[in-house]
Amino acid sequence: MTDHAVRVLDTSEHRAAIDIMREALHFPPQSDDEWTHAIPTYTDGRVFGVHVADELVGTAASWPTRLAVPGGAELPTAAVIRVAVRADHTRRGLLGALMRRQLADVRERGEVLAALNASEPLIYGRFGYGPATTSRVVRVRARRGAVRAEAPAGRVSIVPASDVEARLRAVYERIGLFRSGMLTRPDAWWTVVRTRRALVWKGARAAVHHGPDGEDGFVLWRPVPSENLGQGAVLQIEDMQAATPAAVAGLWSFLLGIDLVAEVRADRPVDEPLEWLLTDPRLATTENVEDGLWVRLVDVPAALAARSWGEAEPVVVEVADRTLPDNAGRYRIGPDGVRRTDAPADLELDVAELAATYLGEVAPSVLAGVGRIRVRDAAALARADRLFAAGRPYCGTFF
Ligand SMILES: CC(=O)SCCNC(=O)CCNC(=O)[C@H](O)C(C)(C)COP(=O)(O)OP(=O)(O)OC[C@H]1O[C@@H](n2cnc3c(N)ncnc32)[C@H](O)[C@@H]1OP(=O)(O)O
Numbered sequence: 325m326t327d328h329a330v331r332v333l334d335t336s337e338h339r340a341a342i343d344i345m346r347e348a349l350h351f352p353p354q355s356d357d358e359w360t361h362a363i364p365t366y367t368d369g370r371v372f373g374v375h376v377a378d379e380l381v382g383t384a385a386s387w388p389t390r391l392a393v394p395g396g397a398e399l400p401t402a403a404v405i406r407v408a409v410r411a412d413h414t415r416r417g418l419l420g421a422l423m424r425r426q427l428a429d430v431r432e433r434g435e436v437l438a439a440l441n442a443s444e445p446l447i448y449g450r451f452g453y454g455p456a457t458t459s460r461v462v463r464v465r466a467r468r469g470a471v472r473a474e475a476p477a478g479r480v481s482i483v484p485a486s487d488v489e490a491r492l493r494a495v496y497e498r499i500g501l502f503r504s505g506m507l508t509r510p511d512a513w514w515t516v517v518r519t520r521r522a523l524v525w526k527g528a529r530a531a532v533h534h535g536p537d538g539e540d541g542f543v544l545w546r547p548v549p550s551e552n553l554g555q556g557a558v559l560q561i562e563d564m565q566a567a568t569p570a571a572v573a574g575l576w577s578f579l580l581g582i583d584l585v586a587e588v589r590a591d592r593p594v595d596e597p598l599e600w601l602l603t604d605p606r607l608a609t610t611e612n613v614e615d616g617l618w619v620r621l622v623d624v625p626a627a628l629a630a631r632s633w634g635e636a637e638p639v640v641v642e643v644a645d646r647t648l649p650d651n652a653g654r655y656r657i658g659p660d661g662v663r664r665t666d667a668p669a670d671l672e673l674d675v676a677e678l679a680a681t682y683l684g685e686v687a688p689s690v691l692a693g694v695g696r697i698r699v700r701d702a703a704a705l706a707r708a709d710r711l712f713a714a715g716r717p718y719c720g721t722f723f
Pocket residue numbers: 348349404405406407408409410413414415416417418419420421440441442443444446447450
């Protein structure tokens with residue numbers, strides 16, 4: 325491995341770090357205007373840099389959030405952002421050095437989980453992250469009456485442009501983390517959205533859904549270029565939160581009924597019953613189903629203790645963890661809770677596979693079927709499926 329040093333960057337070095345990230349993603353360096361907006365999105369003390377011969381060549385940062393897990397607990401979580409190594413220093417172990425240092429830091433802060441959106445799915449598994457939520461990219465052809473009349477939709481009203489951030493924040497706070505996989509949104513997250521609205525998403529509009537008990541959903545969308553301009557605009561949903569079935573129906577009905585709109589595109593939960601909601605289910609086309617939030621159990625005992633478990637006889641799971649070895653060991657998981665044990669293992673898995681099952685995204689038997697969980701007691705597998713089962717997770721907060 326190259327001679328290198330990883331350390332916390334001070335604030336005067338943050339701009340250089342963000343430019344390394346932008347270069348790695350093939351974006352130009354930031355303008356002064358962009359940098360002014362970006363400053364508050366870096367949390368002091370949480371931005372790492374890796375130096376080779378005193379030159380900054382890589383970076384990884386995070387900000388603090390909370391992630392909802394099955395049963396409703398919200399766990400302190402590091403949202404990992406802006407991971408990059410300069411192209412002339414890749415594949416020499418520098419990301420590994422950054423990841424190890426960052427995970428140690430997350431652990432010291434008492435954060436139970438780390439989470440990220442991966443640019444490529446091959447990067448993070450080796451550091452114990454697993455794909456823990458899924459989303460689908462969907463296109464829906466717009467037409468008035470696209471949503472079935474009997475759907476219990478409420479009223480939708482457009483938010484004045486000057487009020488968008490305050491209203492959306494208020495609704496997000498109000499509805500809370502209503503499904504597992506959701507994250508709290510700190511100031512830094514809203515700053516990023518404000519910046520995008522000002523600099524990139526020009527023309528973005530927002531609307532809220534009014535349910536019987538108040539505002540229970542919102543959508544932020546913008547028109548995007550399309551080849552079919554003559555047939556109407558294409559609307560890209562940038563943020564949609566819908567805490568009730570009526571909010572789902574109301575917001576879709578509103579968007580699909582706007583005049584001069586040909587199509588609405590969105591990233592939505594795979595279990596959103598869109599096709600059942602539409603008068604013609606073929607109006608919706610799923611373009612892709614892809615990994616969403618990658619999660620890392622940084623403190624395995626605390627993470628396992630915090631989620632609820634289904635009804636089944638306990639299983640003993642042996643967890644391997646190369647990066648944070650004190651997580652390794654056997655855990656007895658049952659409906660009454662989780663404790664370390666010396667009993668023989670029923671199932672053996674890596675902490676990355678544990679992360680993939682943790683929020684209920686995938687059943688242990690699925691991972692066992694493809695050889696990613698080793699089964700020592702076949703009878704335990706069905707029990708593990710029942711224990712790990714939970715409503716489908718979805719994040720909905722891109723960062
Ligand atoms: C949360 C986010 O910010 S996601 C954005 C991530 N950043 C990017 O995609 C920007 C462009 N890419 C980069 O900056 C770099 O290639 C990085 C950060 C992804 C990887 O940095 P590197 O310093 O090259 O990684 P490093 O050398 O430590 O690799 C560690 C291991 O991961 C593997 N690896 C790293 N990146 C990749 C990749 N993109 N695809 C496949 N394998 C990879 C390496 O081969 C190595 O494997 P090994 O341990 O078996 O030898």
